[in-house]
Structure formats: C-alpha cells, structure tokens
Amino acid sequence: MSSSFDAIVIGAGAAGLFCAAQAGQRGLRVLLIDHAERVAEKIRISGGGRCNFTNRELDPRAPQRHYLGENPHFCRSALARYTPADFIALVDLHGIAWHEKHKGQLFCDGPSQQIIDLLLAECADGHVERWQPCAVQSVAFDADAGRYRLQTARGQVEAPQLVIATGGLAIPQIGATDFGWRIAAQFGLKTIAPRPALVPLTFGGQAWAPYAQLAGLALPVAISTGTGKARMRFDEDLLFTHRGLSGPAILQISTYWQPGTALTLDFAPGTDVQARLTEAKRDSRKRVANELATLVPSRLADAWTGEDPGLQRPINEAADKSLAQLAERISRWSLVPEGTEGYKKAEVTAGGVDTRELSSQTLEAARQPGLFFIGETVDVTGWLGGYNFQWAWASAHACAQALQAG
Template sequence: MPDAPSPDLSPFDAVVIGAGAAGLFCAGQAGQLGVKVLLVDHAEKVAEKIRISGGGRCNFTNRDLDPRAPHKHFLGDNPHFCRSALARYTPADFLALVQKHGIPFHEKHKGQLFGDESSDDFIRMLLAECEAGGVTHWQPCSVSAIAHDGEGYTLQTSRGAVRTRAVVIATGGLSIPKIGATDFGHRIAQQFGLRVVAPRPALVPLTFDGAAWAPFAQLAGLALPVRIETGTKKERVAFDEDLLFTHRGLSGPAVLQISSYWKEGTPLRIDLAPGQDLAGELLAAKARGSRKLIANELAQWVPSRLADAWVQQDAAWQRPVNEASDKALQQLAARLSAWELVPTGSEGYRKAEVTAGGVDTRELSSQTLEATKQPRLYFIGEVVDVTGWLGGYNFQWAWASGHACAQALAASLVSRENAP
C-alpha cells in the first residue's frame, strides 16, 4: 500500500468510502473515466456482503427489473427516485460486464441471476475494474472525520490526512454488524445537514411471542409455498413465495419480502394452500365417506407435519373426516387459507439482508446522487433510502447508483483535455 500523502499534495480527485458493491463499482468506473480515486474501507476484508450473498454464489442482478416502473421492485419514501439511475444502467449492462470477465452464471426463478461458482468471482471482477481505473485502495483504513472548507474536503484517516475535491459515501446500512456494518454514512449525512429516514431492518425473518409460537416451533425447518400479505386497501402488499418455519418465527423468501413492508403491531395474512379450495376438497372427501383422519386427508394439500400440528388446535379437527361437522371442516379450511398472526418483532440487523431507510432521497439529485446542498458529496447504494426486493434488486441498485455517481464525478472533475 502507498504511504498516505500530505493534505497539500493529495493526488486524489475523489475519495470513495466503503469497498462494498456500490463503492467498488463506482471507484472502478470513475477511475476508468479519468478520475483519480482513493477507495478506503475500515474492514479487514473487502466486500464481505458480496461474499456471503446468494448462499456464497452472489445473486448479482435480476432480469425482471423494470426501470420504467421502479416502484414495483423498490421501496422508500420516494420509490421513483431510483428510476433515473436504473434506466441508465440496466441488468443487461452489468450482465455484459460479467460476461466480459468470463464469469459463468445461471438464472433461477423470477429473473434471479447467480454465479455458477463463487461470489469471489464477482469480487475479483470488481477489483480488476478498480485496477483498470488506477484506483488506489487502502484497506483496512478508517475515516474518523470529514471537513469541508468551501473548496474541498479533508479526511482524517488511520493512514493520515487526505485532501480531495469530492467524497462518495458508500458505507451501506446497519445490516450484519459482524461483518463491519455501521451508521457512519448516516452520521456523515447528518453532519452536513441532510435528513435521514429512520433506518430499520429489512429482508429479515420475523419473530413471535414464545408461548404463542410454541405449537409451531416444532415445525422448524419446514418449508412450503404460500401467499403472504400485509397492509390494507392501497397499502396492501402480497407475495407468492416459499415460507420457512423457524424455532422463533417465520423466514424464507415470503417473509423476507413481506418484512420490508410490515409495520409493527399489524398482522400478516398467510394462505398456506394457495390455489386450493380446501373447504370444497374436505367436504367432498366427507361426502365420499372418507374414514381418514382429517390430518391425513389434509396432507394431500399441505405438508403432513403442518397438517398434524394444525389439527391439534381444535378437538373438532382430531377425528375422521366422515365424523366431522361441515362447520368444523369449513373453519379448518378458512384458518389454513387465511392464517392471521401478528409478529412481535424481527431478528434485527444481525440477520437482516439490507437496511431500509437511510439518507433521504429529497436531499439528493436522482441524476448524480450528489447532495443538493453540499457540493461534491455523494451517497450511493444501501446508505440511501432505496430498498429493493429480494432477488438481486439491491445489487442492481448498487451498480446503477455507483455508475450514475461515477459519470457525475467524471463530468465534474475531469477536464476534456485529460479525459482518457
């Protein structure tokens, strides 16, 4: 690593703080456009969140993203804010980069793209892009203070003071503190007078009261397809995904998706047998004279472990189908098709895949990601109040916001004569 320069002799046009997805990509793109970039990160290892993503294979984008209607896949106080960046750097653009580097990939359901081998392939790709852009990379290197004097910024770092014309905050949110997540980006925004939308865990498992959950804790590890929803009227949101029972509550793609929209104290509604007319099926079985236990009959449409646990809630369901009343069968079907329950909370930032909230988008330019009242201070990626669905959308926001910022840095800092 090079020695830290004196503030007066700094060779850097811009300092990017945070070597995660957004920071690495922005630094590499800006460097290749002629910006002299210093990339710093306080963590020991680079891009740990990329490394653990997608089960270690990195769900790097999603083909189904529609930049013309970003509110379909993103949330925040202003979901339309991300439209500009996403329209200018699409999943196809990033996929072309992946193919250029020869990284094998495959598509799973609902447009999700994963690497075939390891997330490390993508980290190496991003580092190679930084190298191609002549990016100087200091890691580990912490930043203790940032000051602006009207002409530029002075950063106090663990490797000395650095003078620069622009600063990019790409430090992410609060999710997964064990790999280095902090509130640094939010604090810098507030230091310079920018509003921050209260952060909260998102894409996170939900938990329930221990005593009330006890009958279902025995189902830990059980997964099944469901339809899950929360909210009412215009705010109603629903997903068709897989649900996973845990010892403390619910997880799986269905719950991770709905958690971003769930509000404390409000119920979830879950159809445990979507597309099935359970009442009709059970009544038809009774009409045929079925002597099977209700749980055994029910196991045709839901997992047998769930059927066995479910019927324990009511003695009227613990008998052969032909001995049950029509009302009991109808009530059982109704409960399974519209299970309503209120989470007591979530597993928090330690298990949240992303952080919702962050730097208020009303404080930023949607074209450049620059703070509107603080020149050449930029915020990109998860630190901004833009949160995507599960399935590669948050990575695409990292790439798109990083690209928009890199373009803006080049336009602002690189003279035409010096441009490559």
C-alpha cells in the same frame, strides 16, 4: 501534507467498488477507503456464497415497482440508465458463468468471489488507489477551497468530491456501521429512520409453542400485509423456525410489514380448501389430518388438527363448522409478529439518507456540493432477489458519471 485526489470513495462494498472503478476508468484520480480487513464481505456471503448479482425481471421503464422508499420513483433515473443487461454484459466480459435460479434471479455458477474479483479488476483498470483496512477519523469541508479533508489512519487526504458508500446496519458482524448517516447528519442532511429489512420475523410466547416444533418445514404460500393501496402480496416459499418465520416469503413481506399489524398467510394458494374438505367428507373415511396432508405438508396438518379434538377423527365424522374453521385457517391465517430478528439476520437496511436531499440524476447532495451518497446508505430498498445489488451498480454508475476530473 495531504495527498490529493479528484474523488474519494468511502466504502469498498458493491456500490463503492463499482463507483471507484467507473470513475477511475473515466480518467479521475480516485482513492477508495474501507475500515474492514476484508474487501466486500457482503458480496462474498450473498446468495448462499454464489452472489445473486442482479435480476433480469427488473423493468427499466418502471423499476420503482421493485423498490421501497419514501419516494420509490427516485430510483428510476439511475436504474433506467444502468440496467441488469449492462451488468450481465460486464459479467460475461469477465468470463463468469451464471444461471437464472428463480423469478429472474441471476447467480454465479461458481463462488461469489468471482464478482469481487471482477470489481477489483475494474478498479485496477481505473488505477484506483485502495486503502484497506483504513479508518476514517474525521471529515471536514473547506468551503473556500471547495475541498473535503479527511483524517485517516494513513494520514490526511483531500478531494473536491466525496462519495459515501458505507452501506447500512445489516449484518454488523462483518463490519456494518452507521458511518454514512453520521456524515449525512454532519452536513445537515435528513435521514429516514433505518430499520432491518429482508429479515426473519419472530413470534413470542406460548401461542407460538405448537409451531416451534415445525422448525425446518418449508412450503409455498401467498403472504400479504396492509390494506387498500398499501396492501402488498408475495407468492414465495415460507420457512418455520424455532423463533418464528423466515424464507423468501417472510423476507419479502418484512420490508412492508409495520409493527403491530397482521400478516395473512394462504397455505394452499389457488385451492378452494373448503370445497376440497367438503368433498373429502362426502367420499372419504380417512382421518382429517390425512386428508389435510393432501393440501399442506403432513407436519403442518398434524399440528393444526392436534389443537382441536373435533378434528382428531375420520373426516366424515367431523363437524361442518370445524372443517369450515380449518379451511379458513389454511386459506387466511392471520397473525401479528412480535418483531424481527434484527440487523444481525437482516439482508439489508431500509431507510437511510432522505432522497429529497439528493439529485436522482447524480446522487449528489442538493445543499452540499461535491458530497454523494450511493447504494444502501440511501432510502432505496429493493426486493429480495438481486434488486439491491442492481441498485448498488446503478447508483454507483450514475454517481461515477457525474464526478469531475481535477
């Protein structure tokens, strides 16, 4: 015999836990199911173990500025109705100390387990029943009864409303799967092809060899990709790795980068490098690398001047053409990534359930009554810095408010 609930939520990550808690606190009988051994592993490892749980720079009047998708305006309704201030108030209510680190990014002072404990406490307040670990073996919809019937490792359960909060493919080592998109396909919903996002980029072959030795070097840059209205630029820190580039600048631009297209890097943003080198040539007898090291880290200066014999001399002896080429390279270094580090190193998955299939008010499938998709399963991808967690909270809240009792 089936156990019956008002709503079943599959996926005990940020969105699933919050949705179950909010619905339970509204008086609904909620079952939360997850296949993983540990709850909310992605929250636990996020933000270097401190959980960057939201971003206070998100503008509720134009939240789509920080999100990407086939329809970036889709996220406006949910994000306007549950704002960073709302989640901050909940964090404060639970006595969790936090701090602002950079550009509105909010982190716990202590371990990210505090956010998991908050969500579990909220679920407990809503009398949410949680089955974990518990695999969902099949999902079926009885149109006559208007109920979803699930076969699980703990038996059959049913409910008139089913919420899919199983995330994307990022970080498969902690249990990420494509379950949510398989359910979408089962019920005829379209998806936008998934791809790794907020992910390091790789550069192959001998061309990268001189820069592989710079692994571990970090510096602030301006980075851009695309042209015209599609051009995107970020001012963030860059990190050289053995295989390519990482750091916040690369993670941010990776979501907008298209395979085969170039990135443009400015290693001295706000500086007229040509003028600085021309001035140094007039006034200095130091080697080019030493003068360049006043603008960029010395390891980078040595790597660039080491490639050109014409730059391995005092700057007053260097040719104007060589210095001009060096200035251009520092200000507008154009390079084409080979690819990404893939889902294993990606923080999130771009793409997902096509937002044209869903209500922006409730996250319910337009053509499949009682079926909801929230969080990372949906084609809404935020910037680095707490925006994806805020989408998890906001989409979960919008869904929970739409769920009905009995």
